[in-house]
Each structure stands twice: as C-alpha cells, then as structure tokens.
Amino acid sequence: MLKKLQAIGLCMVLTILSGCWSSRELTDMAIATALGIDKEGDRIKVTVQVINPSENAGQSFTSRTAVTTFTTTGDTLFESLRRLTTLTPRKLYLSHIRIIIFGEEYAKQGIADSLDFISRDHEMRTDFHFAIARGYGAQDIVNILTPIEKIPANKIFSTLESSQDFWAPTKVVQLDELISSMTSKGKEAVLTELLILGDLNKGSNIENVQSVPSYTSIKSSGLGVFHNEKLVGWLDENESRGFNMITDNVHDTVGVVPCGNKGNLTIEAYKNSTEMKGSIRGDTPNITVNFTAEANLADISCTIDFTKQKTIKKYEEKLAEEAKNVMKDSLEKARDLEADIFGFGELLSKSNPKKWKKIEEEWANIFVNDLNVDFKADVNIRRTGTTTQPFLDNISKKKQEE
Amino acid sequence: MIEKGKIDARQFTILVVMYTLGTSIIAIPSTTASYAQENAWITVLLTSLIGLLIVFLLNQVNKINHHKNIFELFEYVFGKWVGKGITVFFLLFVFIVAGKNLRQIGDFMTTHVLVETPIQVIMLIFVLTSLYGVKLGLEVISRTGEIFFPYAFFSLVLMIIFVAPQAEFKNIQPIMVNNTEGAFLTIFPTLGTPYFELVVFLAILPYVNRIGPGKKSFYIGVGIGSLLLFAVTLMSLLVLGPDFSARNVYPTYILGKKISGVQFLERIEILVAIAWFFTIFFKITINFYVLSLGMSHLFNLKTTKVLSTPLAFLLIIAGLYLAPNLIAYQNFLAHDLAPFAGTFGILLPFILILTARLRKINKKKKKRRKNKRF
Numbered sequence: 001m002l003k004k005l006q007a008i009g010l011c012m013v014l015t016i017l018s019g020c021w022s023s024r025e026l027t028d029m030a031i032a033t034a035l036g037i038d039k040e041g042d043r044i045k046v047t048v049q050v051i052n053p054s055e056n057a058g059q060s061f062t063s064r065t066a067v068t069t070f071t072t073t074g075d076t077l078f079e080s081l082r083r084l085t086t087l088t089p090r091k092l093y094l095s096h097i098r099i100i101i102f103g104e105e106y107a108k109q110g111i112a113d114s115l116d117f118i119s120r121d122h123e124m125r126t127d128f129h130f131a132i133a134r135g136y137g138a139q140d141i142v143n144i145l146t147p148i149e150k151i152p153a154n155k156i157f158s159t160l161e162s163s164q165d166f167w168a169p170t171k172v173v174q175l176d177e178l179i180s181s182m183t184s185k186g187k188e189a190v191l192t193e194l195l196i197l198g199d200l201n202k203g204s205n206i207e208n209v210q211s212v213p214s215y216t217s218i219k220s221s222g223l224g225v226f227h228n229e230k231l232v233g234w235l236d237e238n239e240s241r242g243f244n245m246i247t248d249n250v251h252d253t254v255g256v257v258p259c260g261n262k263g264n265l266t267i268e269a270y271k272n273s274t275e276m277k278g279s280i281r282g283d284t285p286n287i288t289v290n291f292t293a294e295a296n297l298a299d300i301s302c303t304i305d306f307t308k309q310k311t312i313k314k315y316e317e318k319l320a321e322e323a324k325n326v327m328k329d330s331l332e333k334a335r336d337l338e339a340d341i342f343g344f345g346e347l348l349s350k351s352n353p354k355k356w357k358k359i360e361e362e363w364a365n366i367f368v369n370d371l372n373v374d375f376k377a378d379v380n381i382r383r384t385g386t387t388t389q390p391f392l393d394n395i396s397k398k399k400q401e402e
Numbered sequence: 403m404i405e406k407g408k409i410d411a412r413q414f415t416i417l418v419v420m421y422t423l424g425t426s427i428i429a430i431p432s433t434t435a436s437y438a439q440e441n442a443w444i445t446v447l448l449t450s451l452i453g454l455l456i457v458f459l460l461n462q463v464n465k466i467n468h469h470k471n472i473f474e475l476f477e478y479v480f481g482k483w484v485g486k487g488i489t490v491f492f493l494l495f496v497f498i499v500a501g502k503n504l505r506q507i508g509d510f511m512t513t514h515v516l517v518e519t520p521i522q523v524i525m526l527i528f529v530l531t532s533l534y535g536v537k538l539g540l541e542v543i544s545r546t547g548e549i550f551f552p553y554a555f556f557s558l559v560l561m562i563i564f565v566a567p568q569a570e571f572k573n574i575q576p577i578m579v580n581n582t583e584g585a586f587l588t589i590f591p592t593l594g595t596p597y598f599e600l601v602v603f604l605a606i607l608p609y610v611n612r613i614g615p616g617k618k619s620f621y622i623g624v625g626i627g628s629l630l631l632f633a634v635t636l637m638s639l640l641v642l643g644p645d646f647s648a649r650n651v652y653p654t655y656i657l658g659k660k661i662s663g664v665q666f667l668e669r670i671e672i673l674v675a676i677a678w679f680f681t682i683f684f685k686i687t688i689n690f691y692v693l694s695l696g697m698s699h700l701f702n703l704k705t706t707k708v709l710s711t712p713l714a715f716l717l718i719i720a721g722l723y724l725a726p727n728l729i730a731y732q733n734f735l736a737h738d739l740a741p742f743a744g745t746f747g748i749l750l751p752f753i754l755i756l757t758a759r760l761r762k763i764n765k766k767k768k769k770r771r772k773n774k775r776f
Contacts, residue, residue, distance in 0.1 A: 022516070022517075022518035022519060119649075122513060122514050122517055125659050125669075126656065126659050126660060127659070127660075127662055127668070176642055176643065176646045176660075179645075179646065180643050180645050180646055183645055184645075346572075347572075349576075350572055350575040350576050351575075351576075353576045353579040353580055354579070
C-alpha cells in the first residue's frame with residue numbers, strides 16, 4: 001500500500017518537474033541588442049534594436065533586414081520599455097544587449113535617471129558598452145544598418161573595442177565604472193561618441209548594406225565629457241588619445257612625427273604604460289604622469305640614416321615630446337570643461353587622504369587653476385619591422401644621378 | 403540518546419564550512435561594504451578571528467560533558483524544568499534562523515534567477531529536500547555533504563580566479579584612513595551571520611566519533627569558511643569597488659557576471675548560484691535537523707522524524723512572515739539579528755559554562771567531603 005502511494009506521489013512530482021515555472025521559449029522572445037535613449041519633451045524616448053531571428057539563423061535568407069527597431073515614449077525608461085509590447089510581436093529580452101546609446105540632447109540633460117533602471121533590472125547584465133550619439137538622436141544611430149556585421153549593435157560593440165585596442169581614441173565604459181565615476185568626488189565620467197557619416201535617411205534602408213561603399217556608416221572617434229551626470233563637452237580624436245595615455249588605457253597605438261626635410265616617421269607603440277603619482281606638498285597638489293612606450297618603426301617616408309644610434313635617440317626624444325604634447329592638450333581641454341576626467345582627485349584622495357579632505361570642497365576650482373601636473377614621457381624604439389634602412393633614400397639618390 | 407548515528411571529523415568539518423558559507427557568501431560584501439566601504443575586507447578578517455574565539459567558547463561548553471548534546475546539557479546543567487524552558491527559547495531561535503535562511507534563498511531566486519516563480523514554490527522545494535535529509539538522519543546529511551562540498555568549494559575558487567584579472571588595487575586604497583569607525587562597527591552585525599549561529603553545532607558535536615579531532619575540525623571548518631568569505635569580500639571590493647558592492651543586494655552574484663575574458667568563459671555567474679545553493683541547503687538542513695532533534699528532546703520523543711514534517715511547513719510560514727519586504731528583511735539582518743543571535747550564540751554558552759563550573763565545584767567538594775568521611 002505504502003509503495004503504491006509513493007509511486008503515485010512520485011508521478012505527481014514528475015508533472016511539476018517537467019519544465020520551468022515560467023519558461024519562455026526562444027520563439028517567444030524578442031532579443032534586444034541595442035537601446036537608444038532620447039529625450040522628447042519631458043518624456044523618455046526609447047528605441048530598441050531587435051534581432052530578426054529568421055534572417056540570422058537558418059539556411060536561406062530573404063531580402064529582409066537582420067534587425068528591426070521599435071520606438072516608443074514614456075515617463076520613465078521602464079515604462080517605455082513595457083509600452084513597447086504594444087508594438088513588438090514578442091516581449092523584449094534584455095540580457096543580450098551589447099550597447100546602450102544616449103542621444104546628445106538627452107545626455108546634456110543628465111543620464112542618471114535611466115542608469116538606475118539599468119543597474120536595478122535583473123535581465124540587464126554588466127557587460128555592455130555605453131556611447132553617445134554626437135549631433136544626432138540615439139534613435140538615428142540605432143536605425144542604421146551596417147555591412148559585414150549583420151547586427152549593427154555588434155558592429156558598434158566591436159568597433160569600440162578594436163579602436164580602443166589598436167588606435168586608442170575611444171574608451172570602453174561599462175556600467176559599474178560609469179556609475180562609480182559619476183558618484184566619485186574626484187573623478188568625472190567619459191563616454192565614447194558615435195558619429196554618423198553620410199546620408200542619414202539612406203542608412204536605415206537595406207540598400208545601405210547592398211552597395212559596396214555604404215551610403216551611411218557609424219564612426220567612433222572621440223570622447224564625450226561628463227560633469228556629474230550631464231554631458232558638458234567633447235574631446236577630439238587626439239585629445240581622447242591623450243586621455244587614454246594619461247589614464248593608462250592605451251593598449252596599442254600609433255605615433256607620427258615629421259622627419260628629415262620632408263616626410264613622416266610613424267611608429268607602432270605596442271607596449272604602453274602610464275604611472276600616475278599624486279602628492280600634496282603644503283597646499284598645492286602635484287600630479288606626475290609618467291608615460292612609457294616601447295615601439296617599432298612602422299612607416300618611414302623620409303630620407304634619413306637609421307643605422308646610427310644617434311638618429312634613433314633623436315627620434316625617440318621627438319616622439320616622447322609629441323606624446324607629452326598630446327597629453328597636455330587633453331588636460332587643457334579637460335580644464336576648459338572643468339571636468340576632472342582623469343581621476344586626479346581620486347588619486348590624491350588615495351595618496352593623501354587627510355589633506356584631500358581639506359581641498360575636497362574646492363576641488364573643481366583647484367583642478368582648473370592650481371593643480372600642478374608634470375608630464376614625463378619615454379619612448380623606446382626596439383625593432384625596425386621586417387626591413388632596416390628605408391629605400392626612399394636610394395630613390396632620391398637615383399633621381400639626383402639622373 | 404535520540405540520534406544514534408556517528409559522523410567522523412572530516413564530515414563535521416565539511417558541515418561547518420557549508421554552514422559558515424551558506425547565506426553569508428552572497429550577502430557579506432554588501433553588508434560590510436555599506437558601512438566600512440573600502441575597509442570591508444578588514445572587517446571580515448577581524449570578524450573571522452572573533453569567530454574562532456567563539457568556536458573556542460563553544461568547545462568549552464562541549465567540555466562540560468562530551469557525550470551530551472546541547473539540549474541534554476541544558477537539563478544537565480540547569481536542572482530538568484529550567485533546562486526545558488531554555489530549550490524552548492533556543493528552539494525558537496533555531497526556528498527563526500532556519501526560516502530566515504529559507505527566506506533568503508527565496509528572495510535571491512526571485513530577484514535574480516527565477517523572477518516570475520512564486521517565492522513559496524522555491525521555499526517549498528528547498529524545505530522538502532531538507533526534510534528528506536532530516537528524516538534520513540545525521541549520517542546521511544554528512545555523507546551528502548561530502549559529495550557536494552567539492553562542487554561548492556571549487557566553483558567559488560574558480561570564480562575568484564576568473565575575476566582576479568579585473569582586480570584593481572586602488573579600489574581598497576587608502577587602507578584604514580576613512581571609515582575606520584565603520585570598519586569596527588560593522589563587526590557586530592557581521593558576527594550575527596554566521597558566527598553567532600554556530601552554536602547549533604553543539605547539538606551535533608557529541609556525535610562526532612572521536613571527540614579530540616572533532617573539536618579541531620570545528621576550528622578548521624570555521625577557518626576554511628572564513629577564508630572564503632574573506633576572499634570573496636576582497637574580490638568584490640577589488641573588482642566592483644566598495645560603492646557598487648554596497649549598493650547591490652547580492653554583490654557576489656554580480657561578481658560572477660563580471661567573469662569574462664576568455665571568450666567561452668562568459669555568462670557563468672550561475673557558478674556562484676550553484677555554490678550558494680549547496681551551502682545554503684546544508685545550512686537549512688542543519689538548522690532544521692537541530693530543530694527537530696531539540697523538539698524530540700523537549701517532548702521526550704524517541705525519534706526526530708515525527709515532528710519534522712509539520713515543522714517543514716511552519717518554516718515556510720516563518721520565512722514568509724519574517725518581513726513584509728526586502729528592505730525590512732535587510733534591516734532585520736543588519737540591526738536586529740546580531741543581538742538576537744548573540745543572546746544564544748554567546749551569552750547562553752557563557753551562562754552554561756559559568757553555571758556548570760559553579761555546580762561542578764560544589765559536587766567535587768561534596769565528593770571530597772564524602773571521601774573524608776569514609
């Protein structure tokens with residue numbers, strides 16, 4: 001009897017254990033890859049880029065686009081996202097978001113109100129990137145189709161990562177870093193800008209990916225500077241590189257200096273590191289930024305003799321000087337914008353916590369006027385690529401002989 | 403004796419490690435960092451040292467009589483009726499702790515993993531599994547512990563290794579300059595879970611087959627558990643920063659979400675959840691077991707099995723009614739639990755030892771007098 005009861009009990013358990021409580025199959029989900037957030041009056045306008053599954057997985061593709069976008073407005077981000085269900089065929093699934101884009105106007109008014117939802121919602125992870133649409137609304141960027149990468153969000157994601165790694169004018173910023181630099185007293189946030197090149201209206205059409213040069217493309221080459229939660233200005237490409245050099249965020253970059261009578265010398269700096277030290281002597285805060293790079297010769301378009309150590313030394317110094325200038329420009333721009341994006345204040349608060357408390361309140365003022373920043377740079381040329389002496393020299397000699 | 407099983411010292415160590423980690427592992431960075439900020443790791447370090455002192459105290463209690471569990475000790479030391487009275491209060495304490503653990507796993511699951519599932523279902527599934535364990539007895543619980551311990555242990559260690567490349571040392575600088583008061587003030591609430599709750603092991607310690615290694619393994623268990631708590635707190639501070647650790651309800655899980663680097667090793671935060679499921683399962687089971695053991699002593703029953711089934715359902719109710727919402731629950735953990743648990747985890751053992759000393763001295767004196775007479 002007991003055995004029978006047990007068997008019946010087990011069978012009943014089986015009916016419950018057959019699946020998850022609130023399981024949702026892949027076919028019931030709309031997988032979001034990018035979010036664009038804009039302001040429309042007092043309300044928040046959200047644009048979501050959703051994967052069109054049949055165009056991304058499967059044997060035969062039709063002429064439909066790989067992604068679709070939906071736009072709606074609401075008083076808060078969450079409200080607008082839920083209102084999207086009136087437009088989308090399925091409920092949005094946010095765990096696969098790769099990038100969140102803020103429109104310029106929205107960023108100028110402050111992005112904090114949407115960050116709370118992003119950090120509170122359980123579907124949101126922390127591994128996506130943030131960017132600002134410069135000169136456009138976020139909606140415009142989210143709507144653009146891109147070649148090579150079928151899903152535009154993936155294109156932006158990998159553009160940001162590869163340009164940070166090989167050229168260094170952009171910075172990949174994730175949620176935890178963004179929030180902590182907004183709340184920290186001695187640091188301001190930066191976010192990468194996204195630009196639209198070409199004709200905006202053609203970008204959302206499938207023809208954009210059907211022609212060899214796309215009509216419209218998305219470019220990222222600079223940083224937006226925040227003061228607290230508000231966007232206050234922009235760093236151009238070089239200033240952004242300076243920023244990355246100061247904050248030790250350069251993985252691999254390129255340096256160019258003029259050489260000889262005419263022409264340029266280009267190096268690939270492949271091992272970069274920056275050490276920042278802060279101290280407060282008396283009442284004046286001091287920061288030393290020490291940048292070191294190891295480089296290879298990459299591209300020489302002038303006629304100089306590279307077999308001599310002297311020449312190498314000379315250009316190492318020139319390159320170091322150039323690096324210093326880039327960093328200085330970046331600092332000047334940050335001072336103009338009154339935003340301590342380098343985290344100098346945070347550095348001082350770690351190295352001299354007691355003295356920092358005294359100057360904490362006036363930090364914005366001190367950063368612009370009194371802070372003394374010393375830049376040091378050291379570039380070492382290690383190898384010359386696969387060749388040694390440039391052949392341009394021989395060509396010019398030949399010309400002279402003729 | 404109601405429990406006839408015997409466990410060995412290694413099994414006891416594993417139970418203690420599981421108990422120390424359960425509940426704490428996922429919440430400790432948040433509770434400590436909210437007051438101590440960048441010094442939270444120091445708080446955890448100091449707390450675990452005090453934790454070892456608590457183990458010393460508990461071992462002293464056990465010394466009164468090696469063969470008696472805590473409920474028998476109550477009656478042995480305080481006499482039958484006072485002892486039974488104290489047993490009632492002690493059981494109430496264990497009951498609330500077990501309900502609290504059940505609530506915690508429910509809250510975690512409904513926040514992060516199974517959002518739409520009712521909390522009652524999750525609690526029911528957990529408590530039924532524990533009930534099965536309790537019915538099978540201490541020996542089975544301990545052997546299950548041996549099986550699951552490696553999973554829990556290694557998934558935590560793996561997580562710590564995987565997030566280590568993202569650690570930034572500047573997150574915990576300056577060390578002990580700001581928030582120093584916070585670092586010391588947080589020690590007390592942190593002691594509440596798990597160190598004050600370790601007192602329930604006094605009900606299990608007598609069943610360890612050899613008493614000397616049993617005591618040693620108590621230290622080792624708390625040591626290993628504390629070390630992991632410390633490592634996870636430190637990593638959470640180094641990787642997420644004190645501010646982000648404090649703001650998240652379950653920072654350890656967020657830490658798991660940060661694992662990425664090698665491309666295929668992404669989205670494995672469930673590692674953390676698995677480690678936590680196992681540890682908290684044993685925490686609930688041990689509390690539940692001690693609860694039903696105590697009940698049997700209280701009512702002079704011959705086995706622990708009779709009352710365990712109704713208790714299981716009461717535990718769910720206790721968990722649900724403990725707090726109306728997460729904020730109230732967190733406040734309960736931060737402010738009320740430590741003094742409550744401390745009463746039973748520190749004060750009661752002290753009183754036990756003191757009373758035992760006083761009465762034993764009297765007995766010895768009596769004996770001597772008797773000897774003289776003869």
